[in-house]
Amino acid sequence: MHLTFTLNGETIHLDxxxxxxxxxxxxxxxxxxTGTKRGCESGACGACSVLVDDRLTRACRTKVADIAEHTVxxxxxxxGTDGGLSDLQQGFLTYGAVQCGxxxxxxxxxxxxxxxxxxxxxxTEIRRALxxxxxxxxxxxxxxxxxEAVARERNARQAK
Amino acid sequence: MxxxxxxxxxRIQNVEGAEKVTGRAHxxxxxxxxxxxxxxxxxxxxPHARIVELDTxxxxxxxxxxxxxxxxxxxxxxxxxxxxxxxxVLAYRKVRHVGEPIVAIAAESEAAAQAGLEAIVVRYExxxxxxxxxxxxxxxxxxxPETSPTGRHNLCNTHLLRNSEPDPLLAHTEEADGTPxxxxxxxxxxxxEHAYLETEGALAIPEPDGGVxxxxxxQSPHINRDNAASVLGLTADQVRVIQPPVGGAFGGxxxxxxxxxxxVAKLALLTGRPVRLILTRPESMVASYKRQAMxxxxxxxxxxxxxxxxxxxxxxxxxxxxxSMTPLASWRATMHAxxxxxxxxxxxxxxxxxxxxxxxxxxxxxxxxxxxxxIELAVDELAERLEQDPLDFRLRNxxxxxxxxxxxxxxxxxxxxxxxLEWVRDRSAWTDKRAAYAAQAADIQRPRGxxxxxxxxxxxxxxxxxxxxxxxxxxxxxxxxTLTCGLTDYGQGSHTVFALLASETLGVAMERIxxxxxxxxxxxxxxxxxxxxxxxxGGNAIRVTAEKxxxxxxxxxxxxxxxxxxxxxxxxxxxxxxxxxxxxxEAVVDRAREIGLQLSAxxxxxxxxxxxDFKQGTGEPYFGYVFGAQxxxxxxxxxxxxxxxxxxxxxxxxxxxxxxxGALGQMYGGITQGLGYALSExxxxxxxxxxxxxxxxxxxxxxxEVPEIEGxxxxxxxxxxxxxxxxxxxxxxxxxxxxxxxxxxxxxxxxVRSLPLPRLKA
Numbered sequence: 001m002h003l004t005f006t007l008n009g010e011t012i013h014l015d016x017x018x019x020x021x022x023x024x025x026x027x028x029x030x031x032x033x034t035g036t037k038r039g040c041e042s043g044a045c046g047a048c049s050v051l052v053d054d055r056l057t058r059a060c061r062t063k064v065a066d067i068a069e070h071t072v073x074x075x076x077x078x079x080g081t082d083g084g085l086s087d088l089q090q091g092f093l094t095y096g097a098v099q100c101g102x103x104x105x106x107x108x109x110x111x112x113x114x115x116x117x118x119x120x121x122x123x124t125e126i127r128r129a130l131x132x133x134x135x136x137x138x139x140x141x142x143x144x145x146x147x148e149a150v151a152r153e154r155n156a157r158q159a160k
Numbered sequence: 161m162x163x164x165x166x167x168x169x170x171r172i173q174n175v176e177g178a179e180k181v182t183g184r185a186h187x188x189x190x191x192x193x194x195x196x197x198x199x200x201x202x203x204x205x206x207p208h209a210r211i212v213e214l215d216t217x218x219x220x221x222x223x224x225x226x227x228x229x230x231x232x233x234x235x236x237x238x239x240x241x242x243x244x245x246x247x248x249v250l251a252y253r254k255v256r257h258v259g260e261p262i263v264a265i266a267a268e269s270e271a272a273a274q275a276g277l278e279a280i281v282v283r284y285e286x287x288x289x290x291x292x293x294x295x296x297x298x299x300x301x302x303x304x305p306e307t308s309p310t311g312r313h314n315l316c317n318t319h320l321l322r323n324s325e326p327d328p329l330l331a332h333t334e335e336a337d338g339t340p341x342x343x344x345x346x347x348x349x350x351x352x353e354h355a356y357l358e359t360e361g362a363l364a365i366p367e368p369d370g371g372v373x374x375x376x377x378x379q380s381p382h383i384n385r386d387n388a389a390s391v392l393g394l395t396a397d398q399v400r401v402i403q404p405p406v407g408g409a410f411g412g413x414x415x416x417x418x419x420x421x422x423x424v425a426k427l428a429l430l431t432g433r434p435v436r437l438i439l440t441r442p443e444s445m446v447a448s449y450k451r452q453a454m455x456x457x458x459x460x461x462x463x464x465x466x467x468x469x470x471x472x473x474x475x476x477x478x479x480x481x482x483x484s485m486t487p488l489a490s491w492r493a494t495m496h497a498x499x500x501x502x503x504x505x506x507x508x509x510x511x512x513x514x515x516x517x518x519x520x521x522x523x524x525x526x527x528x529x530x531x532x533x534x535i536e537l538a539v540d541e542l543a544e545r546l547e548q549d550p551l552d553f554r555l556r557n558x559x560x561x562x563x564x565x566x567x568x569x570x571x572x573x574x575x576x577x578x579x580x581l582e583w584v585r586d587r588s589a590w591t592d593k594r595a596a597y598a599a600q601a602a603d604i605q606r607p608r609g610x611x612x613x614x615x616x617x618x619x620x621x622x623x624x625x626x627x628x629x630x631x632x633x634x635x636x637x638x639x640x641x642t643l644t645c646g647l648t649d650y651g652q653g654s655h656t657v658f659a660l661l662a663s664e665t666l667g668v669a670m671e672r673i674x675x676x677x678x679x680x681x682x683x684x685x686x687x688x689x690x691x692x693x694x695x696x697x698g699g700n701a702i703r704v705t706a707e708k709x710x711x712x713x714x715x716x717x718x719x720x721x722x723x724x725x726x727x728x729x730x731x732x733x734x735x736x737x738x739x740x741x742x743x744x745x746e747a748v749v750d751r752a753r754e755i756g757l758q759l760s761a762x763x764x765x766x767x768x769x770x771x772x773d774f775k776q777g778t779g780e781p782y783f784g785y786v787f788g789a790q791x792x793x794x795x796x797x798x799x800x801x802x803x804x805x806x807x808x809x810x811x812x813x814x815x816x817x818x819x820x821x822g823a824l825g826q827m828y829g830g831i832t833q834g835l836g837y838a839l840s841e842x843x844x845x846x847x848x849x850x851x852x853x854x855x856x857x858x859x860x861x862x863x864x865e866v867p868e869i870e871g872x873x874x875x876x877x878x879x880x881x882x883x884x885x886x887x888x889x890x891x892x893x894x895x896x897x898x899x900x901x902x903x904x905x906x907x908x909x910x911x912v913r914s915l916p917l918p919r920l921k922a
Contacts, residue, residue, distance in 0.1 A: 034190035035183020037407075039357045040441040044855035047357055075183035089181040093173045096821030099829065100651025101180030102357040102407030108181060123868070130863040132857065136357050136408050137651050139828030140863040142821070 005067050007031070008077025017064055024048045024059035027074060035075035035105045046133030047108035049113075050074050056113035056132075067143070075105035078112060087150050088112060095146035099137035106133050111147045119158075120151055166660040166670060167883045170820045175656045175675060176405065185405045188361040188377050189438045197226055197364075199424055199437035200273040202280050203447055204255035204262060207291075207516035207848025208304070209284035211253060219279040224272025225614035227430045228265040228280070234391045234426065240418055241382075244309045244316070244483035247415065247519075247688065249391055249422040255284070256304055256481030257518045258850055259447035264423040266435045289516045289848040290314065293455060293476050296513040304481060304514040314514040316479045317487040320777035321496040323568040324368040324505035326470035340469055343542040344459040347534035347567040348914035350842035352451035352479070352833075353852070354523060355860045358407020360448065360663065361438040362420045364428035371398030372425045374805040377406040378417035380688040382646050385680045387418045388425050396680075399425070406650035409677045410833070411522030411690065413650065415484050415553050416448045442853035450843055451523035452486055452512075453478040454493065456534035457484035466548050470505040470558045471498035471566065475531070484521030486512050488624045491774075495525030495623075495781045498566040499535035500577055500616035501557040506566040508777075516848035522690060524833060524890045525605055527616055529897075533837075536613035536898035540905070550614045550902065551590055551791075559616065559787070569780045574876035576813025579789035581614055583811040587870060588791040597906050606795050608806070611902025614789035617891035618782030619878075620693045623772030627693065629686035633662060633709055634760035639746050641668065643675045646686030647698040652889050653822035654694035658702045660819060661882055665706035666713070667730045668745055684762065692887035695818060697765060699882035705763030712759060716752035717743065768880070784878050786886045788812035790831070794903040801919030803904055805835055808896065809870040815878045815886035827871045827892045834896025842916050863868040 001015045002158060007151040017026065024041075027033045027050070039047030041060045051073040052066075080086045088111050091097070098104050107130065114129040121129065126144045135143065166172060179185040216228040231237040231252040238249030246868045251262045263280050265271035285370045288302045295301050297315040304314050332341055362376035371394060378384045381401040388401045401421070406413065420437050427435040439447065457474040463896070475493055479486035490512040525532070543553035559565060561575045593610045600607050621627040631645040643662055649655040655675040663670045676682060686698060713735075718725040721737030734742035744796055752759055772779040791812045796803050808831055840859040844851040852858035879885025901912040908920055 028190075029192075032192070033183075034186065035355075037187075037358070038189065038438075039359075042441065042854050042856070045357060045441075078182075081443070085181065092181050093177040096174070096825050098174050098177045098180050099178070099653065099822075099825055100356070100358070100408040100824055101185055101405060102187065103181050105183045124864075127863040127866075133359060133419045134860060134862065136355055136410070136692060136833070137829045138825050139830075139832035139861075139869065140866050141869055142825055144863070 001065065003064055003068055005069060006071040008073055019063065019065040021064045022060055023050065023062040023064055023067060026064050027059060033074050033076050037102055037105060039102065045112065046106045047103055049109040049133060051109055051113055054113065054116050056110055075108060078108060087153060089148040091146035095142045095149060097138060097142040097146040103133060103135045107135065107143055115151055115154065120155060123148060163415040164664060168666040168817050168820060172656065172660055172819055172821065174653060174822065175659050187358055187407055188363055188404045190373050191363055191375055191404065193365065193434045196434040196436055197268060197431060198270050198273045199264055199266050199427055199435050200277050201261045201423065201437065202263040202277050202282065203443065204251065204253055204258060204260040206260050206284050207288060207289045208287040210287060211251060211255065211262065211282065212285045213281060213283035215281035218281060219265055219276040220274045222279050224268035224270065225276035226266050227427050228263055228276065228291030229426050229430065230263055234422065235393045238391045240387050240391055241483060242902055243487050246305050247482040249419050257516055258848065259518065260481065261419060261447065264427060265293065266427040276670050291515060291517055291845055291848050293478050293513050293515060296515050304516065309420045309483065309769035316483050316512040317490065319491045319510040320827035321494050321506060321508035321567060322777040323566060326472050326505040326507050327504055328725045330459060330472065331468035337373060340461040341464055341546055341547055342459065342461045343538065343539055345541065345913055346455060346457045347537055349530040349533055350915055351453045351457065351517065351520065352523060352837055352841050353445060353843045353858055354410045354448065355858065356408030356410060356412060359439040359441060359444040360413065360416050360420055362417065362424045362433060363436040364424040365434045366428045366432055369672040372428055373400045373402065373896050374421055374425055375402050375404050376417050376421045377404065377413055379409045379413045379650060379690065381678045381680050381771045382685040383688055384418055384421050387743055388422050390454050391422045392425055400679065400681045402679045403648055406648060409650040410524045411526065412448060415521055433448060445853050445858060446850050449484050449519045449521035452489060452520040454530040454532065458534060458538045460538055460542050462542060462546060466546050466556055468501050468503055468551055471503055473497035473508040475508065475510040477510060478515055478517055478520060479512045480515055480517045480519035483518040484519055486520055489522060489527035491624065493531040495618060496528045496531045496616065499532065499536065499539060500614060500787060502559060502563050503566055518850060519892065524830065525894050526691065528891060529894050531550060532615045532894035533898045536895065537901060538795035540902045541911065549594065551581065551585050553641065554612065554614055554772045558614065562610050567781055573701045573784050573878055575787060576874045576876040577614060577616065579874045580787055580789040580811035583872060583874060584612065584789045584791040584809040588793065588809045590791060593793065605795065605798050607904030607907045608793065608795045609903040610791060610793045611899050611906060612789065612791050613895035613898035613902060615891060615894040616785045616787050617894065619784045619887050620697060620767050620782065621691050622770065622782035627687065627697055627767035628764060628919060629698040630762065630764045632684065632706040632760065632762045633705045635709065635749055639672065639749055640674060641672050643673060643682040643702065645698050645701060646678050646683045647694045648678055648689040652694065652826060653819055654698060656822055657699055657819050661699050661702045662706045665703050666710050668733050690891040696881050696887050697767060697884055699818065700765035701763055703882045704765050709759060712757045713748050716755060716757060717748045717757060720748060739823055745819055784879060784886065786812065786814055786888065786891050788891060788895060792899040792903045794900060794907055796904065796907045796920060798920065801802060801921040803839060805867045805900055807867050808869045808910050810869060810892065811874050812886040812888055812892055813874045813876050815881050816875055816884035817873045818883065819883050823873060823888060824871060827888045830889065831869055831896045832861050832866050834893040835866060835900065837915060838897040838900040839916055
């Protein structure tokens with residue numbers, strides 16, 4: 001099929017893409033965007049999380065046909081307004097939320113999706129929002145700390 | 161010593177963090193090179209079978225398949241393994257566990273590789289399966305290993321510990337202080353899967369000189385190199401192993417990576433093209449090694465007043481199809497079997513056996529997770545029998561400085577165990593909650609409970625082997641500093657620790673330091689990255705190496721400032737002499753070069769020798785210990801039968817904390833793995849067949865299942881650690897499962913002698 005979609009702010013046109021190709025394959029193998037990870041390929045771990053429009057989506061459970069004309073954001077499309085790290089990316093570093101880093105892109109996408117939907121989540125709401133993203137290293141606590149602090153900062157900025 | 165700027169600084173961030181939060185970190189599965197072939201592996205569906213026919217010629221006719229290899233393509237059939245050389249890169253004659261690799265193929269695409277696998281002709285003759293450890297010891301049962309390492313059938317190894325004579329102290333005789341209270345029980349601890357988010361993978365690139373370069377997510381690149389060279393018939397310098405970022409390991413990325421690495425290396429050499437193998441999740445779950453299941457019999461004796469007197473333990477350890485690290489992990493279990501308490505006499509006898517339950521090896525805690533769980537469940541039961549509060553009972557018997565451990569050697573170090581127990585008691589409001597939950601109505605729908613456990617853990621390899629690390633340090637032309645060490649950072653933060661130790665020792669900004677990932681061509685062998693030893697042994701190697709360069713810089717600064725080196729003081733990165741203005745680090749480096757000093761160094765550090773007599777079961781097993789305690793509060797839902805952990809308090813005595821953010825992350829992560837071990841993570845084999853192949857069947861804790869953890873490090877520095885640091889990554893998980901199980905008892909009235917906790921439905 002011919003595929004047109006928006007990826008990290010750019011319009012992409014691709015020809016001869018099999019309709020049943022998985023989004024994770026398209027991203028990693030056709031477009032060399034390897035920040036989206038394969039952790040289980042059964043939709044259980046969330047390492048392949050991307051945003052489709054503003055919705056948290058498993059790239060390993062999504063066919064490319066379903067993203068035609070939609071907007072996809074991967075970790076490579078997450079950056080701060082100055083082109084550097086986004087506030088969430090910086091927050092993950094500040095709060096020690098990164099260990100092996102393999103779940104980190106998916107976690108950041110899940111966090112971004114949450115804060116777009118709920119700008120002031122409680123810690124319990126943050127944990128619920130992360131439930132589809134497995135992390136084996138951190139025990140989640142510093143990830144929750146980071147998201148909570150960034151939400152607070154965003155709200156403080158907005159209030160000004 | 162001057163005030164420390166980097167050691168213990170809570171602002172220090174992971175030096176590899178930026179590339180990980182941006183998705184720029186290239187793990188092995190992210191590395192794609194031109195002409196690369198895809199490898200796939202045919203694995204045994206049988207737990208135990210003879211291979212009666214194996215024909216790979218049809219697969220070579222499948223379009224796109226370039227090569228197919230078997231055991232016959234390796235030296236000595238690809239036999240490998242340490243300390244017991246009983247495993248194969250690809251199965252030879254027999255398969256001994258489900259998932260054992262038999263044929264590896266390389267093809268132009270994933271689809272071609274899959275078609276190639278299906279074309280292989282293989283016929284098995286099923287052999288009787290041994291899934292029960294006691295049956296494995298029956299001389300009539302079928303032998304699993306090719307050659308028994310003990311000469312005694314399926315007995316893989318034994319260990320013993322002998323400290324005085326416990327029997328008289330455990331006998332029911334009238335003593336001056338009354339009849340001892342004796343408690344005995346058997347505990348059953350299950351297998352556990354590492355479940356690192358990144359599955360195992362290796363990429364091999366053939367080199368023009370007949371050698372091969374390998375990117376593999378292994379823990380110990382030098383061991384992987386030596387092993388690959390040996391089975392490929394190459395010299396060590398023909399095999400170069402480079403470490404990409406590793407997506408978690410926890411002990412699980414040793415042997416299975418040695419297999420995968422040798423497979424892709426051979427395929428690359430035969431095809432002349434790069435070959436990459438990435439295991440799928442089901443493949444990883446089935447083929448990778450596990451934490452050993454153990455059955456632990458304990459007999460404890462105490463005075464009626466609650467003084468522990470003696471202990472006896474018998475450990476039966478499931479090694480599975482191959483020995484892997486079980487001979488060592490079962491030794492560590494033996495050395496910790498009676499827990500962190502004062503005894504007059506202890507005997508431990510351990511047997512590790514071969515079965516067809518997958519195979520087991522290294523996993524965080526390395527035997528002490530199982531042994532520590534059993535003793536902490538038993539101590540709780542004994543305290544109850546003595547009608548004593550379980551935390552008070554532990555405080556009464558816990559090891560203190562100058563005490564003798566269960567092996568009889570004296571703790572010539574500060575011991576933080578009492579401080580840890582007191583901290584978790586006070587922070588958790590133990591006394592009030594314990595009383596409140598004891599007074600709960602019996603028919604309450606969601607009863608709560610609070611439980612405690614504590615542990616000790618020998619530092620480094622101990623009697624397991626020579627414990628050393630080697631580092632290099634070089635000041636570059638642009639005044640940046642490059643560090644290498646053969647130890648791996650697979651997420652635990654050791655490279656951050658190395659960078660901050662070098663900064664501290666040299667007195668320079670951390671931004672100058674670049675830690676290279678291990679590459680066997682540039683980093684020096686430092687032994688395996690295991691046993692929570694990177695920060696201690698590797699950290700000391702970094703420190704002694706940095707001290708050598710610091711000394712050269714002092715000479716240059718003294719020369720520049722016209723004074724003796726002992727007159728120098730530091731002002732930030734700058735050097736100040738008695739009368740002069742500060743001079744910049746760069747100026748000192750320039751002067752050093754002008755006077756001909758070489759600003760690079762290599763340093764090695766080795767743990768002081770210790771002696772354990774494996775035949776007598778006596779000696780000093782470790783150069784030092786770390787200690788800790790945890791309290792868990794749980795709620796049992798009688799309607800669903802589910803146990804929710806509400807809160808965990810944790811205190812660990814790890815000496816000086818080098819990298820606070822990372823140390824807390826290790827604690828939270830370790831506790832979460834312990835929580836999984838308590839609640840959901842038994843990896844089950846039914847007649848040798850693994851019962852889980854994905855994260856739906858094998859449940860690791862999710863964010864809502866992990867409670868808020870309140871953790872602290874209690875700092876009793878050890879003189880042998882860098883800046884007084886001790887180890888922490890493994891031991892922090894040991895107390896979690898038993899603390900939860902003990903809390904579950906208070907909530908439910910149901911004593912647990914095996915994990916995971918049962919679901920108690922009303």
